[in-house]
Amino acid sequence: MDYNHFVTEFYTFSKIDLNSYKEGQMKRRIDSHIKKSGISDYREFLTLLKTNPKAYETFLGYLTINVSEFFRDPRQWATLEKDILPGIINVTKTFNVWSAACSTGDEPYTLAILLTKLIPSQKFKIIATDIDKDILAKAKTGIYPDKQVINLPADYKSKYFKKTTEGYIISDDIKRKIDFRQHNLLKDPYPSDIDLIVCRNVLIYFTEQAKADIYTKFSKSLSSTGILFVGSTEQIINAHDFGLKSKKLFFYSKA
Structure with a gap:
């Protein structure tokens, strides 16, 4: 399974369209997360996300860029x-x-x-x-x-x-x-x-x-x-x- 296939399958069950994010940046973040998770490929990772709610929520948190502070700028x-x-x-x-x-x-x-x-x-x-x-x-x-x-x-x-x-x-x-x-x-x-x-x-x-x-x-x-x-x-x-x-x-x- 390549990255584009992963994006399509991920949207099917999550309704989150990764195509709406800049591809190079998003692909690097996903690849890094997969590597840290000890997963071998996109297919195995997709199966994990579908069957493990905790892994799915962790991944969702990793995708979003949660950098914030009071009175920023x-x-x-x-x-x-x-x-x-x-x-x-x-x-x-x-x-x-x-x-x-x-x-x-x-x-x-x-x-x-x-x-x-x-x-x-x-x-x-x-x-x-x-x-x-x-x-x-x-x-x-x-x-x-x-x-x-x-x-x-x-x-x-x-x-x-x-x-x-x-x-x-x-x-x-x-x-x-x-x-x-x-x-x-x-x-x-x-x-x-x-x-x-x-x-x-x-x-x-x-x-x-x-x-x-x-x-x-x-x-x-x-x-x-x-x-x-x-x-x-x-x-x-x-x-x-x-x-x-x-x-x-x-x-x-x-x-």
């Missing part, structure tokens, strides 16, 4: 707080936020901390999604090592976190703001009427066609005044093709 978060949010928050309605591909939860918790500063807690709702169930379970615990809170302002750290032997534990008040859900950006339905979508440092791993499909769906998910916030390596070229227009660098509104 601090200047962009400052732009969000000072220039973007004041212009799109409407105090007469609930402010709906979607943190897509949220990884270990740093991003949605960061959003909750910022929004708590700006509006009453009952006036916003945050959905946080990821394809990986294990990483979502980790996000729900809200426990983080020092390296993930390195950019966290000292006042936020003292107010919303408790230092323990396990790491920094986020407060229950912030945890309660987040609704974590499993979601596949490539195939699952998207939520609607979202005022802020945050999807950062994820789509760089997808093919151009997959990115185009996702950006188009993001545009349709936004409310009339909604904003899409992307990562520092993900400036959208030809945003109008996807129903978007640049608001500021890394921030896009509906076209």
